[in-house]
Amino acid sequence: MNFEDTPQEAAFRAEARAWITANAPKQYEDELRKSSLGRTRLEGANVLEVAKAWQKKKADAGWACLHWPKDYGGRGSSPIERVIWQQEEGAFGKLSAMFIIGHGMCGPTMMAFASEEQKRHYLPPLASGENVWCQLFSEPSAGSDVAGLRTRAEKRGDDWIVNGQKIWTSGAHYSDYGILLTRTDPTAPKHKGLTMFFLDMKSPGVEVRPIKQASGQSDFNEVYFSDVKIPDAQRLGNVNDGWNVALTTLMNERMSIGAGVATGFPELFEFCNNLMLEDGLAIDDRNVRSKLANWAVRASGLKYTSLRAISALSKGERPGPENSIGKLVAGAMIQEVAMFALDLEGAAGVLNGPEAELAGKFQAMLLRAPGTRVEGGTDEIMRNIIAERVLGLPGDVRVDKDLPFNQIPTKGRA
Amino acid sequence: MNFDFSDEQKQLRDEARKFLTEKCSPKAVRAVLDGKASYDRELWQGLAEMGFLGVAIPENYGGAGAGHLELCVIAEEMGRALAPVPFSSTVYLAAEALLIAGSDVQKQKWLPKIAKGEAIGTLALFEGKGNPSPQAVKLAASGNALTGVKMPVADGAIADFAIVVARTGSGGRDSDISLYLAELKGEGVETKALSNIDPTRGQAEITFKNAKAEPLGRVGDGWSILTQVLDRAAVLMAFEQVGGSDRALEMGRDYALDRIAFGRPIGSFQAVKHMLADMYVSATLARSNSYYGAWALSTNSSELPEAAAAARISATQAFQHCAKNNIQVHGGMGFTWEFDCHMFYRRANATALGLGSLSYWEDQLIDRMRKKNAA
Numbered sequence: 145m146n147f148e149d150t151p152q153e154a155a156f157r158a159e160a161r162a163w164i165t166a167n168a169p170k171q172y173e174d175e176l177r178k179s180s181l182g183r184t185r186l187e188g189a190n191v192l193e194v195a196k197a198w199q200k201k202k203a204d205a206g207w208a209c210l211h212w213p214k215d216y217g218g219r220g221s222s223p224i225e226r227v228i229w230q231q232e233e234g235a236f237g238k239l240s241a242m243f244i245i246g247h248g249m250c251g252p253t254m255m256a257f258a259s260e261e262q263k264r265h266y267l268p269p270l271a272s273g274e275n276v277w278c279q280l281f282s283e284p285s286a287g288s289d290v291a292g293l294r295t296r297a298e299k300r301g302d303d304w305i306v307n308g309q310k311i312w313t314s315g316a317h318y319s320d321y322g323i324l325l326t327r328t329d330p331t332a333p334k335h336k337g338l339t340m341f342f343l344d345m346k347s348p349g350v351e352v353r354p355i356k357q358a359s360g361q362s363d364f365n366e367v368y369f370s371d372v373k374i375p376d377a378q379r380l381g382n383v384n385d386g387w388n389v390a391l392t393t394l395m396n397e398r399m400s401i402g403a404g405v406a407t408g409f410p411e412l413f414e415f416c417n418n419l420m421l422e423d424g425l426a427i428d429d430r431n432v433r434s435k436l437a438n439w440a441v442r443a444s445g446l447k448y449t450s451l452r453a454i455s456a457l458s459k460g461e462r463p464g465p466e467n468s469i470g471k472l473v474a475g476a477m478i479q480e481v482a483m484f485a486l487d488l489e490g491a492a493g494v495l496n497g498p499e500a501e502l503a504g505k506f507q508a509m510l511l512r513a514p515g516t517r518v519e520g521g522t523d524e525i526m527r528n529i530i531a532e533r534v535l536g537l538p539g540d541v542r543v544d545k546d547l548p549f550n551q552i553p554t555k556g557r558a
Numbered sequence: 559m560n561f562d563f564s565d566e567q568k569q570l571r572d573e574a575r576k577f578l579t580e581k582c583s584p585k586a587v588r589a590v591l592d593g594k595a596s597y598d599r600e601l602w603q604g605l606a607e608m609g610f611l612g613v614a615i616p617e618n619y620g621g622a623g624a625g626h627l628e629l630c631v632i633a634e635e636m637g638r639a640l641a642p643v644p645f646s647s648t649v650y651l652a653a654e655a656l657l658i659a660g661s662d663v664q665k666q667k668w669l670p671k672i673a674k675g676e677a678i679g680t681l682a683l684f685e686g687k688g689n690p691s692p693q694a695v696k697l698a699a700s701g702n703a704l705t706g707v708k709m710p711v712a713d714g715a716i717a718d719f720a721i722v723v724a725r726t727g728s729g730g731r732d733s734d735i736s737l738y739l740a741e742l743k744g745e746g747v748e749t750k751a752l753s754n755i756d757p758t759r760g761q762a763e764i765t766f767k768n769a770k771a772e773p774l775g776r777v778g779d780g781w782s783i784l785t786q787v788l789d790r791a792a793v794l795m796a797f798e799q800v801g802g803s804d805r806a807l808e809m810g811r812d813y814a815l816d817r818i819a820f821g822r823p824i825g826s827f828q829a830v831k832h833m834l835a836d837m838y839v840s841a842t843l844a845r846s847n848s849y850y851g852a853w854a855l856s857t858n859s860s861e862l863p864e865a866a867a868a869a870r871i872s873a874t875q876a877f878q879h880c881a882k883n884n885i886q887v888h889g890g891m892g893f894t895w896e897f898d899c900h901m902f903y904r905r906a907n908a909t910a911l912g913l914g915s916l917s918y919w920e921d922q923l924i925d926r927m928r929k930k931n932a933a
Contacts, residue, residue, distance in 0.1 A: 413931075434921075441868045444850065454561070459562075530838055534838060538826040
């Protein structure tokens with residue numbers, strides 16, 4: 145048992161580190177390091193431009209999408225090399241946030257289902273960040289139950305005509321392309337009448353409207369489709385086989401291992417180390433210590449769980465299912481941590497302007513936290529996944545599974 | 559990076575599981591639970607023959623000379639099987655104390671006997687309510703004779719010797735405390751078995767009246783040695799707790815798959831599924847923290863104090879969580895004497911206290927993290 149690199153891993157790490165030291169935009173390192181949950185902001189710079197420039201620089205030197213084949217803009221690296229890269233990229237990795245969906249979900253889906261010509265055309269500019277992609281699955285009436293989506297695609301000649309509405313589309317407002325899941329046969333059971341496409345987000349009839357979130361920010365969008373024309377050549381997978389294509393996409397969503405999830409614990413620990421309460425430092429308070437200890441072991445548990453997965457990758461094995469706990473644990477924790485930090489601040493915890501403690505860091509965390517427990521699979525969906533895929537418990541009884549889609553009830557209380 | 563046990567260590571774990579499945583069935587555990595024996599003597603001898611008792615004891619003291627990672631995988635299996643033997647007292651506490659602080663003569667005398675299953679040892683630390691602290695030690699040593707009362711002492715009624723935490727100075731400082739090795743069958747020692755929540759591991763009261771003992775380590779070093787012993791034992795005990803958590807989770811999962819209510823397996827109800835998923839989360843966090851502890855223990859890392867506390871807290875929480883919710887999944891049947899669920903519940907809650915309670919270790923963890931932070 146050890147934490148050391150193999151000689152090959154060490155050599156790769158040294159090469160990555162040297163390149164990052166020579167090329168990363170160091171003027172932003174401090175700000176990036178400090179930015180926690182919420183959004184990355186850079187003083188006097190447009191973060192999207194900085195992110196795109198960094199991605200392009202990486203791509204030109206062969207450090208973008210490391211695990212992709214070279215022909216598609218990657219480096220052909222092993223999974224462990226990808227992890228080492230993420231560790232070395234450190235705070236600069238936060239600049240990749242806008243590419244995560246494109247690189248993590250759209251790219252792999254294109255790789256599995258697009259034609260060779262399309263892959264060579266679309267994937268390299270996706271890898272280099274010149275094109276940003278988004279994923280258009282969720283709808284107002286299809287969130288956790290994404291197969292219940294209603295956006296229609298109808299065949300007309302060699303094209304498909306799309307009408308409907310998507311929601312919760314991250315980055316649609318700056319995306320160039322998207323992958324889109326539609327309903328093509330409403331008379332088939334819900335999983336059997338779906339078809340996947342990719343499309344140019346500048347196509348006529350596509351309208352993007354930002355959603356103002358409960359936190360006050362706007363990271364997501366609604367996307368409306370009015371008679372949007374998509375050539376049949378941009379279909380991914382067979383007609384009405386879109387669910388299987390979507391499973392490929394979603395499987396890749398849970399692949400990120402090396403990056404480490406935010407829990408809020410390091411911030412809280414530091415806060416309690418410095419905060420004076422009426423009767424002394426917060427960290428000397430028995431109640432504070434007990435809570436900190438409980439969060440400390442959750443944070444370290446997640447860290448060492450991910451190191452176990454990385455070890456599997458290092459040995460060329462597939463990681464076990466342990467990593468499926470990450471989002472569930474971290475999402476709930478960051479919310480509890482934020483609430484506790486505000487509690488320690490007392491009445492002043494209510495402030496989140498310039499008068500707030502630590503410039504409102506924990507207040508921002510508090511307001512953003514509900515989203516972390518919903519996005520990318522709600523806590524409840526994550527528990528279902530663990531129960532069904534890891535523990536082997538039966539799937540839910542699905543009363544609508546075999547019904548034709550257009551006969552599924554759409555209202556709860558009449 | 560290889561943050562995992564080696565193939566040989568995993569093979570040892572498989573061997574231990576196979577052995578314990580055969581020799582330590584729930585029926586065997588119940589013989590001790592029901593008071594038919596104070597511990598499973600046959601199993602104890604079997605563990606000695608398999609080389610498990612001395613796995614981390616060096617060869618020149620009669621052990622297998624393997625190491626602490628090997629001991630961790632065996633501990634996990636002991637926890638899974640709820641082995642009703644004085645393994646933790648003898649191996650994690652007494653043997654570790656001897657290895658850290660014993661003289662060569664003391665090691666030569668006791669370690670080979672431990673490895674052969676011929677001597678049971680324990681740690682006599684507590685004196686009634688409370689957690690480890692120098693102030694709480696009243697038992698006094700004077701001229702290599704001990705006077706005072708220790709309780710509860712794990713496996714105290716069946717132990718041949720104990721490492722006794724004794725007062726040699728008058729204040730509450732660490733340096734007022736020393737360790738002694740006392741034989742328990744000798745003059746001036748009385749042991750009395752005490753009823754406890756987990757009868758598969760005995761607890762006792764030991765009264766020393768001017769009883770002969772010899773120092774273990776230097777006089778005045780007792781508290782610092784004890785702290786090291788408790789840290790090492792915390793990691794090893796965490797593996798027992800991880801083994802117990804996993805087994806309790808499996809029992810709950812299996813029952814949820816088999817039991818039908820309202821026309822469906824109860825494992826298809828989200829209320830039950832989510833409870834089991836949360837048990838898996840606890841057990842996984844505990845396992846990962848314990849691996850960190852195992853690494854720190856096996857490499858003698860300066861991170862051991864922090865790693866041990868994290869492993870201890872996480873594994874204690876996981877075992878308690880899995881054991882109590884295993885009963886919940888089983889419903890009424892889980893609350894019968896006949897079903898094995900309560901044996902895990904008892905063990906989970908007893909092991910949560912033996913080395914100091916959860917709140918004690920929470921306090922320790924924060925102290926240790928602060929120390930590291932300041933350094």
